[in-house]
Amino acid sequence: MKRILGLLLLTLAASFLLSGCWNRRELNELGIAVAAGVDKVGDKYRLSVQIAIPGQVASKKVGSPQAPATLFTSEGDTLFEAARRMSQSSPRKIYFAHLRMFIIGESLARQGIAEVLDLLFRDHEFRTDFYFAVSKENTAEETLKIMTPIETIPANKLFTSLQTSEKIWSPTKAVTLDELINDLSSKGKHPVLTGLEIRGDKNIGEKKINVENIYTPSHLVYSGFAVFKSDRLIGWLNEKESRGYRLILGDVKSSVNHVKCRDQGKVVLETLRTSAKVKGSMVKSRPHINIRFSAEGNVGSVECSGLDLTKPETIQKLETEMEQMTVRLIETVIQKVQTEYKVDIFGFGEAIRRSNPKAWKSMKEDWDERYFPNLPVHIQVDYHIRRTGTISDSFLNEIRETR
Amino acid sequence: MNVALILMTAALVVWLELPRMLREREQRELWGFSVLLLLGVGISLTQTFISDIPTPLILVASLLKPFSDFLTAIGLIQ
Amino acid sequence: MPNVKISLRQLTIITALFMIGTAILIVPSALAVKAKQDAWIAALIGIGIGSLILALQLLLSRLYPDMNLVQISEKLLGKWLGKSVCFLLLLILFLGGPVAVLQEIGTFLTVQIMPETPIQAIIILFGAIVLMGVRLGLEVLARSAELLFPWFLLLFLSLSILLFSQVKWENALPILEQGPGPLIPAVCSFISIVYLPNMILLMIFPASVNRQSEANKAVFIGSLIGSLILLLIVILSILVLGPTITEKTMYPSYLLAQKINIGNFLQRIEVIMAVMWFITLFFRISFYFYATVAGYCQIFNIKNIQPLVIPLGWILTTLAVFIYPNVMFEHNWEARTWTPFSFIFGLLFPLLLLGLHGIRKIRSKGAPKKSRFPE
Numbered sequence: 001m002k003r004i005l006g007l008l009l010l011t012l013a014a015s016f017l018l019s020g021c022w023n024r025r026e027l028n029e030l031g032i033a034v035a036a037g038v039d040k041v042g043d044k045y046r047l048s049v050q051i052a053i054p055g056q057v058a059s060k061k062v063g064s065p066q067a068p069a070t071l072f073t074s075e076g077d078t079l080f081e082a083a084r085r086m087s088q089s090s091p092r093k094i095y096f097a098h099l100r101m102f103i104i105g106e107s108l109a110r111q112g113i114a115e116v117l118d119l120l121f122r123d124h125e126f127r128t129d130f131y132f133a134v135s136k137e138n139t140a141e142e143t144l145k146i147m148t149p150i151e152t153i154p155a156n157k158l159f160t161s162l163q164t165s166e167k168i169w170s171p172t173k174a175v176t177l178d179e180l181i182n183d184l185s186s187k188g189k190h191p192v193l194t195g196l197e198i199r200g201d202k203n204i205g206e207k208k209i210n211v212e213n214i215y216t217p218s219h220l221v222y223s224g225f226a227v228f229k230s231d232r233l234i235g236w237l238n239e240k241e242s243r244g245y246r247l248i249l250g251d252v253k254s255s256v257n258h259v260k261c262r263d264q265g266k267v268v269l270e271t272l273r274t275s276a277k278v279k280g281s282m283v284k285s286r287p288h289i290n291i292r293f294s295a296e297g298n299v300g301s302v303e304c305s306g307l308d309l310t311k312p313e314t315i316q317k318l319e320t321e322m323e324q325m326t327v328r329l330i331e332t333v334i335q336k337v338q339t340e341y342k343v344d345i346f347g348f349g350e351a352i353r354r355s356n357p358k359a360w361k362s363m364k365e366d367w368d369e370r371y372f373p374n375l376p377v378h379i380q381v382d383y384h385i386r387r388t389g390t391i392s393d394s395f396l397n398e399i400r401e402t403r
Numbered sequence: 404m405n406v407a408l409i410l411m412t413a414a415l416v417v418w419l420e421l422p423r424m425l426r427e428r429e430q431r432e433l434w435g436f437s438v439l440l441l442l443g444v445g446i447s448l449t450q451t452f453i454s455d456i457p458t459p460l461i462l463v464a465s466l467l468k469p470f471s472d473f474l475t476a477i478g479l480i481q
Numbered sequence: 482m483p484n485v486k487i488s489l490r491q492l493t494i495i496t497a498l499f500m501i502g503t504a505i506l507i508v509p510s511a512l513a514v515k516a517k518q519d520a521w522i523a524a525l526i527g528i529g530i531g532s533l534i535l536a537l538q539l540l541l542s543r544l545y546p547d548m549n550l551v552q553i554s555e556k557l558l559g560k561w562l563g564k565s566v567c568f569l570l571l572l573i574l575f576l577g578g579p580v581a582v583l584q585e586i587g588t589f590l591t592v593q594i595m596p597e598t599p600i601q602a603i604i605i606l607f608g609a610i611v612l613m614g615v616r617l618g619l620e621v622l623a624r625s626a627e628l629l630f631p632w633f634l635l636l637f638l639s640l641s642i643l644l645f646s647q648v649k650w651e652n653a654l655p656i657l658e659q660g661p662g663p664l665i666p667a668v669c670s671f672i673s674i675v676y677l678p679n680m681i682l683l684m685i686f687p688a689s690v691n692r693q694s695e696a697n698k699a700v701f702i703g704s705l706i707g708s709l710i711l712l713l714i715v716i717l718s719i720l721v722l723g724p725t726i727t728e729k730t731m732y733p734s735y736l737l738a739q740k741i742n743i744g745n746f747l748q749r750i751e752v753i754m755a756v757m758w759f760i761t762l763f764f765r766i767s768f769y770f771y772a773t774v775a776g777y778c779q780i781f782n783i784k785n786i787q788p789l790v791i792p793l794g795w796i797l798t799t800l801a802v803f804i805y806p807n808v809m810f811e812h813n814w815e816a817r818t819w820t821p822f823s824f825i826f827g828l829l830f831p832l833l834l835l836g837l838h839g840i841r842k843i844r845s846k847g848a849p850k851k852s853r854f855p856e
Contacts, residue, residue: 121729124593127739129748178726185725354654416795420788431783436792443795450799458804463573464818471821480820481515481666
């Protein structure tokens with residue numbers, strides 16, 4: 001009797017527990033946000049969220065009329081309100097845990113992004129693995145409307161293209177939320193975000209025509225870094241300067257550069273593996289920065305004749321040229337930032353803090369205004385050419401002789 | 404609804420524990436059991452009627468405040 | 482007291498799991514708030530000082546090998562004073578220990594994973610498991626600890642290994658930027674979270690271990706395992722997340738688990754990792770709770786603790802729902818009240834008992850007619 005009653009109670013209890021939980025969210029009730037963009041319109045936030053349409057992504061039908069993603073926009077006094085207001089237009093609750101890209105409109109970036117970041121950091125749905133970009137000249141909303149080929153969901157295109165170009169081409173950088181917050185809260189480093197541009201006619205880009213032909217008239221391109229003074233955008237770096245910047249960070253995995261060859265052509269060197277050590281020191285109570293940059297590379301292509309790659313001297317000469325080139329790249333960007341923007345985006349202050357915390361304490365309050373603009377930076381570059389690709393001497397040399 | 408649920412659970416607990424204590428003649432156990440159960444049911448019932456019961460920790464905190472202030476003063480805690 | 486025996490290995494595991502408990506979730510941010518990137522130094526010093534304190538606590542059990550904490554204090558403080566002091570200490574410990582930890586797990590789940598679920602549901606479900614475990618007795622708890630510990634280790638080690646590629650060494654620099662000053666409160670909070678509550682183990686093991694002479698060693702090894710795991714999680718938080726993020730997030734180790742990403746393939750496994758915290762939190766609550774029930778039974782001369790488990794557990798679960806009115810209260814309580822209390826309970830109380838023991842010993846030497854105390 002007691003056993004049966006006990007079993008009965010157990011079954012009853014189990015039926016309560018197994019029926020599910022409050023926070024169950026079935027896949028067919030969620031709108032999975034893959035990209036979000038924020039702009040400032042007047043004093044309101046305008047949030048645009050790109051949502052993947054699962055059926056369109058999976059379907060193999062050719063020429064289905066619907067785009068693989070859709071865009072919802074809403075406005076609100078705060079970002080969170082705007083996000084919830086979106087339920088007025090979206091058929092499903094928007095789920096942010098799979099967010100890939102967060103686009104910040106240039107106008108908002110110029111006014112400050114810190115308020116936006118607090119929500120992203122505080123809310124439990126946002127993870128820290130999505131990337132940030134600043135939409136240059138256009139609003140984030142316009143950027144998110146562009147149709148993209150190959151990766152049909154634009155957010156995926158933006159994510160993978162940023163990831164790839166960070167790996168094999170130096171002037172972009174994928175910044176995640178925790179890195180951005182670390183930079184923002186550090187006194188010795190200002191954040192930098194990759195810029196995102198629409199090339200071509202954006203009015204065509206919004207239409208399906210954009211991806212119907214082999215040539216897409218309008219596309220999304222990453223270009224240059226946005227320089228922030230704490231949380232406000234104050235200017236841009238061009239491609240060359242952006243490359244210099246990435247070199248200082250020392251996290252370039254692979255990139256290519258060319259040097260002049262015998263004043264008549266170019267030799268391209270493929271850089272693999274770089275490392276940069278930024279050391280701060282105090283010399284006569286003045287801060288100094290030493291950058292030791294070392295890289296390894298291969299000869300990628302030779303676009304001139306008469307270069308004898310079989311001789312060790314040639315390689316040595318190329319190495320020195322490359323070293324000088326790298327020093328120039330690094331110097332240019334430091335000079336530009338020191339004179340024009342006067343914000344320490346390189347983390348030189350952090351370097352001083354690490355090596356000499358006592359001296360840093362007295363300097364940190366007016367680091368950007370007083371110390372950083374005239375900070376002497378010593379650059380030492382070590383470039384080693386290891387291999388010359390699958391051939392040694394270029395066949396261009398023979399062509400020259402027979403011409 | 405909640406009151407009924409609480410009383411039912413209490414009855415269940417009594418039904419689960421009481422027979423054995425009576426059988427084994429565990430006098431002290433019975434006393435402890437009844438006092439604690441009444442206290443538990445009491446707290447639960449108060450909770451259903453008064454939504455905002457102050458936490459007992461306030462009492463503990465005020466009890467330990469002098470010591471806590473002392474530790475703060477000598478810099479052991481912040 | 483029921484006559485249960487647990488093995489030495491089980492004792493080691495119990496100690497380790499009990500120490501890791503809530504600490505694995507909250508210790509990194511608790512230390513980083515005060516010591517920033519030097520949190521790991523604070524943890525290291527904390528382990529040193531904490532081990533000394535643990536040795537002090539264990540000395541008591543060496544002097545009175547077959548007694549538990551309540552019996553020892555009854556003997557040294559006198560029957561009624563000992564009983565009332567223990568009553569008060571156990572009451573505060575009950576409120577700040579199992580009740581608070583039970584709410585902590587509710588808060589953790591509602592903050593990080595299921596924000597719309599009422600906290601009552603989580604607390605009642607988790608509380609029910611704890612009750613079931615404690616009602617089944619120490620032996621069952623010890624055996625399940627033995628069974629679950631390898632799983633915990635597996636999850637913890639995979640977390641550490643999978644994160645190793647994201648370590649940034651410069652996050653730990655500069656060492657001692659603010660000087661050694663901020664380390665002191667950080668060390669104190671480490672000791673008070675991790676080491677001082679271990680005193681409660683004296684309620685559990687001295688009378689329940691089959692080879693008492695080696696029991697102290699087992700506890701000590703367990704405490705070393707536990708504190709090394711905590712040290713590792715502090716180091717990982719600082720090196721992977723950096724001091725600022727560690728300090729700002731409520732549960733840095735959950736954020737650590739979110740950071741795991743091996744080749745865009747092995748990622749988003751934080752909820753699996755959360756099983757690790759369920760294991761340690763379960764044992765933290767269970768042993769706290771077991772110790773309080775056993776303590777109260779001792780105080781009131783109740784022999785069988787089993788019938789009291791459910792009623793006291795009822796109080797545990799109901800109190801857990803409203804023990805902290807909000808998160809700010811929780812932080813304030815932990816810093817301003819729990820730390821001082823744990824110093825009283827884990828350091829001053831054993832010191833007092835040892836002092837009394839010393840006085841008695843001198844007296845009994847002075848008056849050789851009296852019978853000596855067993856040692």
